[in-house]
Amino acid sequence: MDALVRSLVGRQREQEALSSFVTASSGQSLVLRGEIGAGKSALLDHVADLACQEGHQVVRAVGVEAESDYPFAGLHQFLYPLMSHLDRLDASHRAVFDVVFSRNQGAPPSVMTLAIAVLDLLSLASSQKPLLLVLDDGQWFDTVSAEVCGFAGRRLAGSSVKLVVGVRSDVPSHFDTAALPELHITTLSEDDSQTLLDLHHPRLDPKIRRIVLDEAQGNPLALLELPPFLSGRPGRCVEELPGYHGVPLPRRLEYVYGTRIEALDKAVRAELLRGALDGAGSGMAAGAARGTRYRMVDVDAAALSGLLDVDRTNGHFVFRHPLVRSTVVQKATPNERRDAHAALARVYRDDLERRATHLAASTIDPDEEVAAELEAAAKSATRRGGALAAITWLTRAAELSESSEDRSRRLGDAAFIAGQAALPDQAQRLVHSDTAPDGGASPASVAASAYDALYRHGEVRSSRRQVTAALEAVRDDRTCQGMGEAEARLVILLIVTCQYASDAVAWQQARELLDALGDRIPAQSLLYRDAWSDVVRHGAGLRQRVDRAFAEARHLNPWDLVRLGVTAYHLDVLGPHRSHLQRTVDREAETGAIAAAMSMLHLITLDQMATGEWEEAERTCARSLELASEHDHALFAYHSRAYLAQLAALRGQVERARELQAAVDAWARPRGVGFLTQIADAVGITAALSEGDYESAYLYAIGITAPGSFEPYAHQASRTLLDLVEAAVHAGRADEARRHALAARHAGLPDVSPRLALITHGALAMTAEGDEEAAAHYEQAESVAEGDGFPFELARIRLAQGIRVRHSQGPKAARQALLRAAESFERLGAAAWADRARAELRASGMSTRPSSTSALTWQEHRIAGLAASGLTNKEIGERMHLSPRTVSSHLYRVFPKLGITTRAALRDALGNSTEENRG
Template identity: 35%
Template structure:
C-alpha cells in the first residue's frame, strides 16, 4: 500500500471524510455498508482509506490491495484480505469451509465454484463481525486478480446486517466495471484554493501567480500531481509551467516525474527499488535475501527512503503505485530478468511454488522446458483451487517457453480450455489458431474443433454460431463421434435460437445430423429427437423427445438443461418442466456453479410464471440480474418480458417487448421474436385489446418455434375468437390439435379443451370448458386454470347464467389478483361486476407486509431450514437471515419460528 507521509493529503476532503464518518456510524450501529472510492491516480483515495482506518477505533480493520504483478495469481488479494480471519474458518458450514480452504490452498479438494467461495467469504466476514465491527479495505481494484474481483463484488452485493464495511479504492477511468452499481463516492480534484495551498508546500520559491494558476489548472487539483510534478524542477522550468504545456496524460506525467527521481538514485538503490517493485507482497526478509543475491547491501535503501519513494518497515510500502510501475518501466530487460531470477532463487519452492515459477518464467531468456513444466504444475494447482484465469495465464506462458513443438501445442490447447472455462472467450480463437500451427494428432484436432464450436456458441448462440458449428461437427465425425453428436446438437440449438432469422439453417443442420453415428447417451437421444422434429414433424418426434427427457440427468447433463426444458413443452409435460427447472437451480446453488445459476434462475422464473407465482419469479429474475452484475453477463431477457406481459402494465411491458425485439434482431435470435410476439399477445388479451392481440399472436405463431409456438397458438385462438376472426381461430385450433392429439397429459387435454370450447359448436361448449378447468386443475399450471375459469365465466355470463358465472369469475379474479396478473384481474373484475357482484378491493396480505426477500425467508423457515441453510439458498450470511427473521416476527406479531406457519396462513 502506498506511503502517506503528507500530512496535507486530506486537505479539502471534508465531504469525503463526512461520508466515511457516516459509514462508520452505520457499521457500529449493526448495519453493513459498501462504498467505492473512485478517482484518477493520485486523487487521494489511499489517503482517505488511511483516514477510514484511523476512524475505525471501535472495530477491526483488515486491508488488501491489488498489485500489478499479482494480477494473474488466483485469489491473491482475497487471501491477503481474509488471512487475519481464518481463525473463524471452523465456524462455517462444511461445504463453504471446504471451498474456501481449497481456494486458498490450505487443503486439497474438488475445484470450488465461485458462488461457494463467495458465500464462504461472506460467512467469514459475518463471523468476524459478530465479535466487533469489521472494516475491510481493498485498494487498487484495477490490479485485483480476476477471482478476487468476482468474489469481493459478490460479497459486496450480499452484505446486509453483519456490521461489515467493505470499501474499495478504484482508479477511474479503469477496467473495473464489475463494481458498477455499488454505492460510489467520487474523489475529484481539490478546489483551486486548496490546490494552491498544497502547491505552495513544494514550490522551491516564489512563482508568478499566472504560472501557479496554470499549474493548478493543468493538474486539475490532483493532489499527487501537485506534490510530485514540481519536484526537481528549477524556478526557470517552473516559470513555464512544468517546462511548457504538455499534451501527455496527467498520470503519465506523474509517472515520468517518478522516473526522473528514480534515475537520480545510485545504481544499487535503483536495483533494490526494482526488486521491491517486482516482488508483489512486500515481504521484507525476501527482499533482503534477493538483494544479497544481487550483491546489494542494506544501505542501498536509504536514498530511496530519503527521496520519499519507498518505506521499508515490517513490510515494503511504496509512496504510490505509480512508483512501482515507474521503476519497472525504467528498467532494462536484462535488469528485470536478473531481479526475477534473484527472487526465484530465494523463494521457497515448497511454501510458494507458484510465485517462484512465475519469477523463473520472467527470468527466462528463451525456451526452457524445466520452467515450462513448473508453470504447468502451477496451472494444475490454480485449476484445483478454481482459478481458471490464473491457470490460463500459467499455461500460456508455459507454452511460450516450451521448446518441443508437440508439447507446446498441447499446452496451448490446455490454455485455450482454461481461457474458455474462465469466460475469456475472445482469447480462445487466437490460442486455437496458434495451436494449429503445430502438429495436432487426431485427438487434439478433435479437441480443438470441439472447443472452437463451444466458444462460438457461447459468444453468439444465434444465427452467427450455426454455420461454424455445423462445419466443426462435420469435421469431428471422423475424429470423435461423441463430440460430433454434441456439436451437431449445438448447431441445431443455435438454429433453434436463430428461428425465423436463420433461413434454412435448421433444416440444413438436421439433414447433416441425420446421418451421424447414433448414440444412446442423452445428447445423442436429444439429437435424434430434434432431427426428427425438424425433418418429420412434431408427431414423429414426440416418442423420441420423451425418451430423451427420461435420459437427461440434471447433475450430469448441464449443457442440455436449457434444451431439455424447451423439449418438455413439446410433449406437454408440465411436471418435467417444473421439476427440471427446480432441480437445475438447486444443483447450481448447491454446487456453486456460477456459470449455470444465472441461466437456471431465468428458466425457473419462466416455470414459476406458468404456475402463477409471479412474485417468486420476480425474485429469481432480480437474483439473476445481481449475478449478472458480478459476472458481467446479462441474464436472458425473455423471462422478464413474459412476466411483464402477464402482469398487464401496458407501457412498461411494451418497452420491454420492444427491447427484446431489438436484442433479437441484433444478435440473430429469431426465437426471441416469437417470445416478443407471444408476450404482446398475452398483454393485449389480458387488457381486452383483441385486434392487437390477434396481430401479435399471428406473428408469434407464424413459425414452428420450439415451445413458443405452443403458447402462441393458445393466445391466437382466444384473440381470434374475441376479434371475430372465426376462420383464423379454427385454423389455430386445428394446429393445436395436431400437437395435443399425440400426447396424453392433462396439460395437453386442458389446452385442447379450451380451444374447442372457444371455437366449437354451442352444444359442446360447456363440456369443453369444464374439461379445461378440470384438466388444468390437475396440473400445477395455476395461471392456465385461472384463464380457463375466466373464459368459462365470460361465456356463462353471456348465456345469462349470472350465478354460475360468478363462481368461475370470482375464482379467476381472486387467483389473478393473488398472482399479480393485474390486466387479467381487471378483465375478470369487469365481467364479475357485469353479473351484479360488487368487486372488492384487494385486501392487504403477507406479500404487501413482507418484502419479497422476507417472504422467501419466511417460507424457507416454515419448511424447516436453519439460518445457515436459508443463507446458503439466498446467498446471505446467517446473521443477516437472523436479522430478517426478527423483522418478520415483528411484522407478523409473533415471537418464534413455531408460530410462523400459522401466522402466514392466518394472514
C-alpha cells in the same frame, strides 16, 4: 494523537472527516480518491492509527495490478487474518469459504452468496472488538473482490465494521460504481506545500526549493522525493535531465526512483525485483501455499536509500510507494525479469495458478511441461470466472508448445474462450495465427467465425453452412478415429444453429450428419440434440439424464452449464438449477464468459416467468439486454426483447408487447431465426388472449402448428398447447380444440415434463365431452407433481374449471376454483385475466372487492405463505433460491400491505383475506 496530526500537513479537512469516520457509533464505508502521490496512503495510515487508538482491530490489504484478473485474490488478504472465526459460521457459509480458500473443489459462489457470507464473518469478527478494513490501491482489486467489498460496504450500518478504500483517480476502478461515500484528496495549497517542504528539507537551496515547488504543483510525494534528487545534481537545471523534462509527474518520479535503484548492488536489485514481481508488502497471497507473499531479505541498502519502509505489524520490508515497485520492474533487463520469475515459480510450486504466472514469464524456448502447466492453470481459472487470465495462459501455452498439434489445440481453446468472453476480435486474431497445414480453415477458425457471425449478426444460415462443411470434412477423414475438442465444439455449434433456425430440414440434415459421425460424437451432445430439437418426439426420459449431468455441475465450464440449462428449459425443469445458474452469472458477467452469462440470464428469466416472478424476470431480462447491447451481440439483444415482449403480453401491456413483437419479427424473419419468430408468434397469441380476441389468438397459434399435430422441430408447438386449445374453444372451434388435446395425450406429453403434464390435462379438461371426464382431468391437473411451479397455467385451468362448473353445477360450486384463479392472477399481475376471473366471480354471486393479499406479488405471497407455515428466512431462501436477506426485505414489504406488524399475524391475515372474498 498530536504526533499524528503534526505529520500530516494541510490535511485538516481530511483529518476531521477521518476522525468522525472512526468514532462514529455505527459501521460505514469511505473511499479516498486522488491522483498518484496525493497522500492517500498516508491518510490510510492515519485512519488505521486512529482506529488502533480507539481499540479497533485493523486488517489491511493492498491491490496488486498483476493479480487484478485472479478471482478472490484481493479478498484473500482481508479474509486470511479472520480465518479463526470461520468455525463459528453455519455450515453453508463455511462451505463458501472452503471453496474460496481452495480447500475443496466445489462450484465458486456467486458475488451475492459470498458477500452475505463475508458480512456474517465480519459480524462475528467484530462482535468483541470493532473492526476496520483498510484497502490501498483498490483500483487493482480483482472484480469479484471489489464487488464483494462494495456489496458489504453498502450494508455496514448497524454493525461494528468500517471499510476505508484508497483509489487512484486516473485509473478506472470497480469502486467507481460501488455507490460508497467518497472523500476527494486534493493537492496541497502553495502555503501547505512550502510548510511540508520546509518540514522535511529545512536547509534546501533557495533555487532548488523554488524548482521543487514549481515542479511538484502541490503533490506531496513529489515534494518529498524531488529535493534529494535535484540536490545531487548541482549546476544542472531540470531541462537538462534526460528523460525528465516534458513528461507527466509520475514519470518524473519514476526517473527519480530509477537513479536510486541503479546505484544499488546487483544482488539487492535482484531481491527487489523478486519482491516487486510478487507484490511483496501487499498482504496475503491468493491461495499461496506458504500463506504469505515473497519476503525480501538483505535489502537494508534499499531501505537506507528511501525505496523501502518497514511494516510495523510484522517487520517485513515493503515498498515505500507503488511507483517504487513499478520502477524496479521497468529498470530490470529482460533476462533479470525472467530469472526473478523462475525463482518465484520455484517458491510457488504448490500453487497452480501463481506458479503458472511466473513460469509463463520465465520460459523462452518451447517447453511442453511448462505449456501443460499453463493449460491446467487456464482450466482452473475458467471454472473460477477468470476467462481473461485463461486466454492469456492458453496463448502463452501455445507459444511454448513443442508440437504443431498442441499449439493448434491451445490456440483454438484460447480463441473459443475469447469468443465466449465477448472478445470476438481477439478470437479472430488467435485463430488467424493458426492456419491449417493445407492453408484451409482449422476447426477452431470455423468455430470462432461462426460464433461471431451468429452472436453478433444473427447469421444463422451462413454459420450453419460453415459448421456443416467442417463436420463433413471430419466425417470423410477416415484417418481420424476420435474427435478433438475443436471438432466437439463444432458439433455443439451445429446444434445451436439448428436450434436458432428451428427449421425441420436443417434439423433433419444435422441428425443425419451426426448419425454418420457415429460414436465419435460425445454422449452429452446427443442429449442436447434430442432435447433442443423436438421434445415431443425425443423428450421422454431425458430428465433423469439432465439431473445426473447437473449433479456434476460444479466441475463444468460456464458454456457447458448453459447447454445443460437450455436442456432443462426444454424439459421445464429449470427451477432446481436456477441458483447454480445465478451464481455463475454473477461470477462471469464482468470478466468471465460473458456470452454464457447472457444465455444464463435468459434461462433465469424463463424460470422466473414460469414461476410467476414477473417483476424479477423483467429486471433479469433487462440486464441481459444491457449486456448484449454493450457487447454488440445482436442475436442476444433480440432474444432479450422477445422475452420482454412475452412478459408484457402476460401482464396485459399489449401495446408494448406488440411493439417489441414487431421489432423482433422484423429482425429475425429475414435472417431465418425461427426460434425468435416462433416466440414472436407466441407473443401474438398471449396478447390476443389477454384482450379476449380469441380468433386472432387461434390464427397465431395455428401458424406455429396445425390443430391435432405438433410441428416437428418447432419448440413452441408444445409450449402453446393450452393457448391453441383455449383460443379454439372460445372461438367456436370445439372440434379442433378437442383434436389437439387428444393429440397431446397421444404424443405422450405428460411423460416429458411437469408443465406439459399440467397443460395436457388442462386441455383435455377444457375439451372434455362430459362433466365427469372434465372433473377427472381437472383433478389430475391439480395433482401434477411440481405443477404449482407454473402458477399462470394453473390459474387459467382453474378459471376454465370454474366457468364450466358454474354452467353445469351452479354458481356456488364454481366459487372455489374461480376465487383461487382470481387471487393467482392478481398476485401475478395478469390484469386482464384477473378482470375476467372477477367477472366470473360476480356472475357466481360473490363479492369481488380486492382482498388485502391482492396487493402482493406472486413471490411476496409465496414467501408470506411459507413464513406463515413456520419456515425461517433461511429455509424459505433455500426453497426459493433467494438469500435470507432478500426474504427479509420481501417480508418487510408484505407486512404493511397486509396491515400487520408481526410474523405471527401472517397466518390470520392470509386466511382472513380468503374468507372476506368468500363472504
